[in-house]
Amino acid sequence: MLATTNFVVRGCVGDPPGGPLQADYLGDDDLLPALLASGTTAAFVAVGDNRVRQRLTGQLHALGFGTPAAVSGRAIVSPTARIEAGTFVMHGATVGPYSVVGAGAIINTNASIDHDCTVGAFAHLGPGSTLAGTVEIGQGAFLGVGTSVIPETIVGAWCTVGAGSTVIGNVPEGTTVVGVPARPIRRKS
Numbered sequence: 001m002l003a004t005t006n007f008v009v010r011g012c013v014g015d016p017p018g019g020p021l022q023a024d025y026l027g028d029d030d031l032l033p034a035l036l037a038s039g040t041t042a043a044f045v046a047v048g049d050n051r052v053r054q055r056l057t058g059q060l061h062a063l064g065f066g067t068p069a070a071v072s073g074r075a076i077v078s079p080t081a082r083i084e085a086g087t088f089v090m091h092g093a094t095v096g097p098y099s100v101v102g103a104g105a106i107i108n109t110n111a112s113i114d115h116d117c118t119v120g121a122f123a124h125l126g127p128g129s130t131l132a133g134t135v136e137i138g139q140g141a142f143l144g145v146g147t148s149v150i151p152e153t154i155v156g157a158w159c160t161v162g163a164g165s166t167v168i169g170n171v172p173e174g175t176t177v178v179g180v181p182a183r184p185i186r187r188k189s
């Protein structure tokens, strides 16, 4: 996805890749200080788990890296929307007027955020998920693929919304909800 932005990708660091990468694998995280010293000042955390992404972002900042936002050239972002640092806005995603997407969030492929929404830091809106107008998604919340949220609804911090669910009322912090309409479940895993 970074290939459709203005960034030049130097490579990936971290655990050895289990499969093909779209960029060169440079080595493990111990390489980061040398990369910074050689002039690579921006880094992106390509990790889906919201708590892990938050932790790794903090580590990058402590080392001195910046974590700019990366917005696909094939996303549509209103000129009045605000995308904060470290956020990915993937191909086909839409961010509507006066919406704010907090730091380190993922707005995945074809996700749609309508007007006046707030998406908290390190939240993840799964592929094809849809927020109607004036929705608030709390910090670290995860919306599974194809989730819908009706207008003026609050999904609390660190909630999980199951794939294909429709949220029609406020969801308290840390709750997992699934289904149409979305109802709380006790998770087995």
Ligand SMILES: CC(C)(COP(=O)(O)OP(=O)(O)OC[C@H]1O[C@@H](n2cnc3c(N)ncnc32)[C@H](O)[C@@H]1OP(=O)(O)O)[C@@H](O)C(=O)NCCC(=O)NCCS
Binding pocket: 108, 126, 127, 143, 144, 145, 160, 161, 162, 163, 164, 165, 176, 177, 178, 179, 185, 186, 187, 188, 189
């Ligand atoms: C919600 C979710 C996180 C729950 O996972 P889990 O804790 O492992 O839960 P389980 O699979 O044990 O399911 C618990 C119950 O909820 C039901 N359930 C789980 N996910 C559901 C969903 N999306 N819609 C409706 N019911 C669901 C299960 O059928 C099960 O019901 P039962 O107790 O009657 O058998 C997971 O099912 C899910 O939807 N993840 C989203 C994945 C996704 O979209 N990823 C995108 C990555 S980019």
